[in-house]
Amino acid sequence: MDLLRLPAPLRRALLTQKWPNHPLYRYLATETYTPSNDNLQQLPPSPRLLSPSQINTYTTSQPPNTSQLKYSHFFFHASPPHLLYSASHFRHFPPSSIPEVAFLGRSNVGKSSLLNALFGRSNIKDAHVSKRPGRTRTMNGFGVTGGLLLGAAPAELQVKDAAWKRFPRGGLVVVDMPGYGSGSREDWGKEALKYLEQRKQLRRTFVLVDAEHGLKMSDVAILTHLRRKGIGHQIVLSKVDKLLLRGTKLPGPLRMGREVGKLQEMCARVRETLDAEAGDGRQGVVDILCCSAEKSLDGKGGHRKFGVDEIRWSVLSACGMESDETGQRKRRSLDGVDVLEET
Template identity: 60%
Template sequence: MDFLRLPPSLRHSLLHQPLLRRYLSTTSTYQPFNDPTPFIPTTPSLLTLSTTNLNTYQIALPPTPTQLRYAHTFFVSAPPTYLFTSPFFRSFPPSQHPEVAFLGRSNAGKSSLLNALFGRTNVRDAHVSKRPGRTKTMNGFGVSGGLVMGRAPLEGQREVAWKRFPRGGVVVVDMPGYGGGSREEWGKEVMKYLENRKQLRRTFVLVDAEHGLKGTDIQLLTHLRRRGVAHQIVLSKVDKLLFPNAKPPGAEKLSNGLLKLKELCADVKSTLNREAGDGRERLMDVLCCSSEKSLEVGSQGQREKKVGVDEVRWAVLSACGLECDEKGGRRKMGGMDIKIQDEG
């Protein structure tokens, strides 16, 4: 049907229908002859940096601004407390606190991300090194959310700090890296921890966004999937895709970078579903972050909040059941405690 051959009154009426205008914008670029309503072709809107554009959520609901503010405050209200170091799984303390583990290939940015999570980019709690495989032990850091530590024992031994850590906090375990800079014996102890630690709520596996999935990443992630270990993928160093230069990107460049990031997330999911070999298309959430750069300017003119870090903080709290209430306040702890026995 030739649209121009329709009576003017009918054309004018049809042009006010949104579906028809959208169709015409994709199939034609002409303006109707003698029509009082000008034809304006629609253009796709540019993507902006937001929680849903940055991350992929298929299981959990995207966090709200209130929840992100709570997660930010929880992690930066007090410095992290060093609790323990263990080279072997059997020497882990039998604590009653929920734990999350962070691991990834050597030089995937794990230590930098942990320091950003703790809000300690100037004072480094997790050691950052250019040499792969610097982290050689499993190190526990307590994030209390501002709760007060218990009274120190009379002896004052540092190794029992985990006993004074307050209920209502979370223990973040910094794991040794895997890949070219790691050692085989460390990997054995790491797998013992990931598969047998009762306090472990979720494992966050970092994948370098600039280089994508490597063979060791696929091997670890498919193993965790087959063994039923709760885990989540975190694409680190996404600034390499979003704004590789020192100057913040313009709207169009940022939108293009976000589109590339979405394609990378889709590729990661399809690759893992294919490599798992179980014939199932499993849903998964993929978080994206940068521990180095930010697009938000703080009150003092400094770029404070790193890209995607608050979303990772919220994922940690959600995994441990430490979410805020509807008003963004700390939830009151119930009376149901689970006694964690010594694992021998």
């Protein structure tokens, strides 16, 4: 039974009669926040109970459980990422059978910081963190193997085989796209759109939106374009710590509850804005993930950044590499698959 979905009077009665010392009782007995959108989940506001999977809004997928998040964490930490290629134009992308996901957003939205957190590295080559917008000028593909080893390099010193040619099956590629908006260049946008529309290996696009400033016109334009073209995508609200943590200390339960409520209302406004801009009379079906590449909101000062493991899970799910409910790697079966031979 989900206590937080019950009416407030019934919840108070149940807690006082059955669990008078329950840590949620103080909050439930004093203040209740009801989201304006029926799809948004009611949350316990305690910082130590705050879960990104509860704040995120899932409409196309199911939220991961603890075992699946641990699997995602291990997959991205098992080995360092490999810079496979850098392409300034779409025609420079190498042929590949490896699934890819792309991360893009406005210049200085925190994309490089998020990718560093995603890979579990403080700073990786070509994913530079800079206060100057437009630092990323090429489309950079980073390979994540989940612990698998790259193939051996050729023995001949004169031959230098590309890393992407030795990339193992069972891995994936994360493509860091140049930023759009202020500080970007028009020709980068044209090449990025070619990649998003024509790259057959692309499985999903993650569009970063600054949670502190909300949607900008350039965000609305790219998200509407992806929706109309039928390109699979998810929205990532970055820098949510700027909303949930307005000081150096963790807020109390009531204040955290109010800040979480504001964040949920922002997610609802994002959906409404995109639906209105699309103008097709339908409600968009897109997940909204919340994260912070800088801070952990578990109240323990841990190294796991808020919401990053959930993004890792979404990346694995998009590439068909997610684990089962127990956190074990799924085994692919070819039973029932007919192989047609050429005549």
